[in-house]
Each structure stands twice: as structure tokens, then as C-alpha cells.
Amino acid sequence: KTLDKDKRVSVAKLFFNHIHLRVIFFSFVLFFLISLYSSLFISFFPTFSIVNLFQYSKICIFFVSTSYLLINTKEGKNHLENTILAVLLFNILLAYFQVFTGILSLSNSVLNISSSVGLEDQSFLPRPAGLFLYANQLGFFVSIWYGILLQINQKKYLKSLLMGAVLSVLFLSQSRAVWISLLISSLIIFKSQLGNLFSKLRDLGNTLITHKRLVLLTVALLLFIVLPRLL
Numbered sequence: 001k002t003l004d005k006d007k008r009v010s011v012a013k014l015f016f017n018h019i020h021l022r023v024i025f026f027s028f029v030l031f032f033l034i035s036l037y038s039s040l041f042i043s044f045f046p047t048f049s050i051v052n053l054f055q056y057s058k059i060c061i062f063f064v065s066t067s068y069l070l071i072n073t074k075e076g077k078n079h080l081e082n083t084i085l086a087v088l089l090f091n092i093l094l095a096y097f098q099v100f101t102g103i104l105s106l107s108n109s110v111l112n113i114s115s116s117v118g119l120e121d122q123s124f125l126p127r128p129a130g131l132f133l134y135a136n137q138l139g140f141f142v143s144i145w146y147g148i149l150l151q152i153n154q155k156k157y158l159k160s161l162l163m164g165a166v167l168s169v170l171f172l173s174q175s176r177a178v179w180i181s182l183l184i185s186s187l188i189i190f191k192s193q194l195g196n197l198f199s200k201l202r203d204l205g206n207t208l209i210t211h212k213r214l215v216l217l218t219v220a221l222l223l224f225i226v227l228p229r230l231l
Contacts, residue, residue: 021067028060055133081152088145088166095128095138095169102126127174139175142166143182 032053039049069076103126127135130142146166152159170178 024063025060028057028063032057032060084145084148084152085162088142088149088162091130091138091142092165092169095130095172098128098130099126099172102128125172125174128169128172130169135173136175136177139170139173139178142169142173143178146170146182147185 035053035056036050039053040046043049066080069080073079105126128138129135130138132138132141146163149159149162149166170182
């Protein structure tokens with residue numbers, strides 16, 4: 001279902017008529033040029049750096065296609081929501097599977113440490129990567145999807161379930177940069193609601209007192225993941 005012909009716009013007009021889209025698009029172009037120069041002349045591994053540059057440049061392609069879809073198609077928002085939910089759900093299930101299979105393979109190694117594992121990835125708990133190359137990339141994209149998920153119109157229980165699953169994957173990714181950025185962005189986004197948030201947390205705390213064992217187990221599991229990474 002597309003808009004009428006006179007209401008549809010080309011990609012070129014789309015960016016020339018919206019200053020915010022121009023700024024974002026040209027920022028991507030600047031990022032690409034600077035990264036290409038540094039990959040060719042500064043990086044110790046130019047080929048690997050260029051491959052990663054083109055991989056991250058897909059963000060720009062997604063941005064252009066998504067903007068065009070939302071503006072030129074009546075059902076664009078619904079298509080985008082369904083696509084994000086499908087990709088997000090698949091990565092969540094795959095991440096859980098990777099953690100589970102990783103735990104089962106721990107008996108064949110010592111604390112998941114081997115000659116093929118980098119220093120950053122040596123941890124007590126396996127780090128899932130989803131469909132990405134590294135766990136940090138999974139955490140980065142899942143954090144973006146988490147921000148989009150806040151704006152998606154879904155049933156309350158389904159949305160809460162998805163948000164809980166997303167947060168668990170963010171913890172399992174063990175990406176410290178994502179943890180810190182998510183904390184800072186949450187404080188910025190919800191700064192006007194901090195008073196209500198604290199009161200809700202207090203009420204939640206009073207409710208959880210009746211489930212002390214479950215709360216202590218959850219906190220212990222989170223600390224087991226968070227503390228080693230922060231240290």
C-alpha cells in the first residue's frame with residue numbers, strides 16, 4: 001500500500017527537504033571517509049578494518065531505506081515494527097542458545113579460556129554474539145532495538161516480556177560500553193520522571209520483600225556477570 005503518486009517523493013527530495021535527515025546522512029558520509037582513510041593508512045590490518053567499515057556502513061543503508069519506507073508507505077510503520085520484532089526475537093533466542101551450548105562445553109575447557117579466545121572474551125560465562133561477529137556488536141544493536149521497542153505499540157504484557165528478554169541479552173553480552181551508555185541514556189530520557197520512578201521502585205521493593213530468595217538469587221546472578229567485567 002503506497003501513497004498516491006503526487007504524495008510520493010524520491011530519495012533525493014526526501015533528504016533535500018528534511019534538514020535533520022541531511023545532517024544524519026552527511027554525518028554517515030563523513031564517518032565513512034574518515035574511517036576509510038584510517039583503515040587504509042593507519043590501521044595495522046587494513047583489509048580487516050575495511051571489511052568492518054563496510055559492515056558498519058550497512059547502518060546508513062538501513063537508515064535511508066527505513067526513512068523512505070516510513071514516508072512513502074502507508075503501512076511503513078507496521079512493516080518496520082514487524083521486521084524489528086522478528087530480527088530481535090531471533091537474535092534473543094539465538095543468544096540464549098549460544099549461552100546454553102557454551103555452558104555445556106565448559107567441561108571441555110578451563111573457565112572458557114583457550115588459545116582461540118581473546119583476552120577480552122575470557123570470562124566465566126560464555127558471551128553470545130547472535131548473528132553478529134562479536135558480543136559487543138550484539139549488545140550495541142540490541143540496545144538500539146531496545147530504544148525502538150519503547151516506541152512500538154504492542155500489548156503491554158508482550159512488550160514487558162520483550163523488554164525483559166532484551167535486558168537479559170544485554171547483560172549476557174557483557175558489553176561494558178553498552179551497560180554504561182544504556183544507564184546514562186535512561187537517566188537522560190527519564191529524568192523528568194525520576195520522582196515517579198523512585199516511588200515505583202520503592203513499591204516494587206516492598207513487593208519483592210515477600211520473594212527474598214528469588215531476589216537474592218537474581219542479584220547474585222547479575223553480580224556474577226557484572227562484577228568480573230567491570231573489574
